[in-house]
Each structure stands twice: as structure tokens, then as C-alpha cells.
Amino acid sequence: MVLGARGTGKTHWLNEISLANKQSDCLSGIVSINGWIAKNADEKYWEERFNEAENKLLVIDEVEELSKATQAILFEFLSTSNGKYGWNEKKYQCRIVFTSSYEIKTLRDSEEYLLHKFFDRISQLVVYFPSFTEKNGSIWNDFQSTWTKMDFPESEMPDNNFKTWLESNSHKFHGNFRDLDKLAINWRNYVLKGVSKKEILGKVSEDFFSLYHFPEHKSENTNAFFLHEDMDYYGDMQPKFKKFVKDFAKRKYGKLSKAPNGKPLGVPYRTMEGW
Known part of the structure; x- marks a missing residue:
């Protein structure tokens, strides 16, 4: 999985990797699929796409757009035999990359967007591209x-x-x-x-x-804090909620020190710095 906000270079670097691999005869090209377009794709569609992507880089953008039914189909496709993918027969060989502009916790901590079993299968290697709101040194x-x-x-x-x-x-x-x-x-x-x-x-x-200027991305549940019934209050819930509040302040104000006194949620920024 390749994660990062819009404009952080996900597509650019995947194309660069594809070109570099093509020159070394590692992969022969790239096939890109938008998750919104393939939202309700059936087995036949994915058979055609995997066939098209044979010995290529198969990129599925905006993976969170895939329906739960489509994720279930892909889950079966992505189980391997001798390193090959497929539905009834494991015969396709390619490298698959999923991209998303959503935060990892949004994709991982609930099933609103991705089934847990599907997320587990596609997140064996996760690469994150930071935005300028997080790192601006370069x-x-x-x-x-x-x-x-x-x-x-x-x-x-x-x-x-x-x-x-x-x-x-x-x-x-x-x-x-x-x-x-x-x-x-x-x-x-x-x-x-x-x-x-x-x-x-x-x-x-x-x-x-x-x-x-590009508006702040608000289509995901950035301000939602997810709870699980097996969470321990002091061991899990409290420290995770503090981090959630701290991250919220950074997103909203750029730096903790820029947060108004006693904000957000009545917490001074000096207190949040210790979280």
C-alpha cells in the first residue's frame, strides 16, 4: 500500500518505479485502475485486468472506493499459489500496489471503508508519503x-x-x-x-x-475516534485519545504552539506536547 494526501507524489513515483523496472526488464509497464470506476467490478473484470497486467505493475488507486463485495472478490484473487494470482486458477504474475489518500487508522480501525481481512491482505508493506503540512524541510x-x-x-x-x-x-x-x-x-x-x-x-x-489553493481534504472521518470493546481504558483508550487530540491540533493549526490558549477541547498546547 502507498498512502499519502493528494499531491504528495504517489502516482509520480509509481510511474518512475515502473520506468526503472522496465529498463531493467523487471516489469514491462504499468496498468492503473481507479477504485471508483472498479467499485462494483465482478470476477470477469478482474480476470481481464490481471491478464492485462501480466508481468506489469498493477496499481489500484483510491482503494477505499471499492465496494465490500468487490473487496471480497479481490481477496480471493490475491491469495497466491507459487507467487501467482487468480480466481479459479492461479496463473497471473504481476506486482500489485494499492493507493489511498486516507489515513492508515481510517482504513485499519473500522470496516467503514475496507474489510479487515482485505486490509490485512493488502497491507503487508505500507509506504507513506508525508504532506507539506507534516514535513516541510524540503x-x-x-x-x-x-x-x-x-x-x-x-x-x-x-x-x-x-x-x-x-x-x-x-x-x-x-x-x-x-x-x-x-x-x-x-x-x-x-x-x-x-x-x-x-x-x-x-x-x-x-x-x-x-x-x-487546494482545499483541506475532509471526505474521510479525520475527526472520528474509533473505540473497540476490547480496549483497556488506561492501557489503550486514554493514550490513543490523547494522541488523537494532539494530531487534530496539528492538522488544524499547523503547529501545537499556534493553537489558541486552551484549545482544542480545553487543552493547553504545552500539555499536548507531553502526550
């Missing part, structure tokens, strides 16, 4: 790479004032690399319009937050 280098990717003139690249703005606002970049694409294009457009570099930052910042 955001300036990432922007420079984005600028270069666009083939924009190096002499017109934004200065250190933009770098400071970028780093201080990174927790608001819910589109991640897609937001960097938009920022680079917008900056370049103002350069072409003849706007001075001194004025561009203000215009780019205003445009970004009012027009084209």
Missing part, C-alpha cells in the same frame, strides 16, 4: 525542482522572501506538489506581465489563498 528544494520541471528561466526564480513565505505557509498547502505547480505557473505569469519581483509575492499570495 519544500524550497521541491519548489526549485518544480520550477526546473516547468523549464522556466533560472534567472526568474523567486527570491528568499518567497522562500520564507513558502516555509511559513506550508501547513496550508493541502495540494502539496500540485500547489507548487500552481505557484510556479502564477509567478511566471506575473513575470511575463512585467510585474516587478517586489510586487509579485503579494499578488501570488493573494491569488493562491483566494482563488486556487
Whole structure:
């Protein structure tokens, strides 16, 4: 499984891996399937897809969109014999990757999206791509790479004032690399319009937050805390709930120290730092 918010590079790196493997004759290509499109797919559909993906990388995006019935079918397909997959006959050989922008606890801790047995089968190896709201240490280098990717003139690249703005606002970049694409294009457009570099930052910042920044992803139960009947209050429930509150504050305010005094849930940020 490959997890990470939208725009963190999941699809990009899977394509890069596929190209690298193709050059070394390890895998011969990539077959991508959107979970929403395959939501109610039957056995025949998956036989065709596995056949198409023979000796390739089979990527199933947005795995949480698959219906429970489809997950049950795939569960049977993914049981192996001599390293091969299939329904009635185990004959297909490929490498399978499932992606999701949902948090691991949302997929794991209830069956709202994924059956427990299905999750267990597809989560033998989990890779997580952090977002800029979590880790921003490389955001300036990432922007420079984005600028270069666009083939924009190096002499017109934004200065250190933009770098400071970028780093201080990174927790608001819910589109991640897609937001960097938009920022680079917008900056370049103002350069072409003849706007001075001194004025561009203000215009780019205003445009970004009012027009084209990616909204915070809210389609999953990010603010839901799941309880299990076998949880022990002091051993499991209490420490997990404290972590839940702490993570909520980080998502909402970027840093614990930015949380208003006594928020959220009446907890000072200094207290949350110790959790």
C-alpha cells in the first residue's frame, strides 16, 4: 500500500518505479485502475485486468472506493499459489500496489471503508508519503525542482522572501506538489506581465489563498475516534485519545504552539506536547 494526501507524489513515483523496472526488464509497464470506476467490478473484470497486467505493475488507486463485495472478490484473487494470482486458477504474475489518500487508522480501525481481512491482505508493506503540512524541510528544494520541471528561466526564480513565505505557509498547502505547480505557473505569469519581483509575492499570495489553493481534504472521518470493546481504558483508550487530540491540533493549526490558549477541547498546547 502507498498512502499519502493528494499531491504528495504517489502516482509520480509509481510511474518512475515502473520506468526503472522496465529498463531493467523487471516489469514491462504499468496498468492503473481507479477504485471508483472498479467499485462494483465482478470476477470477469478482474480476470481481464490481471491478464492485462501480466508481468506489469498493477496499481489500484483510491482503494477505499471499492465496494465490500468487490473487496471480497479481490481477496480471493490475491491469495497466491507459487507467487501467482487468480480466481479459479492461479496463473497471473504481476506486482500489485494499492493507493489511498486516507489515513492508515481510517482504513485499519473500522470496516467503514475496507474489510479487515482485505486490509490485512493488502497491507503487508505500507509506504507513506508525508504532506507539506507534516514535513516541510524540503519544500524550497521541491519548489526549485518544480520550477526546473516547468523549464522556466533560472534567472526568474523567486527570491528568499518567497522562500520564507513558502516555509511559513506550508501547513496550508493541502495540494502539496500540485500547489507548487500552481505557484510556479502564477509567478511566471506575473513575470511575463512585467510585474516587478517586489510586487509579485503579494499578488501570488493573494491569488493562491483566494482563488486556487487546494482545499483541506475532509471526505474521510479525520475527526472520528474509533473505540473497540476490547480496549483497556488506561492501557489503550486514554493514550490513543490523547494522541488523537494532539494530531487534530496539528492538522488544524499547523503547529501545537499556534493553537489558541486552551484549545482544542480545553487543552493547553504545552500539555499536548507531553502526550
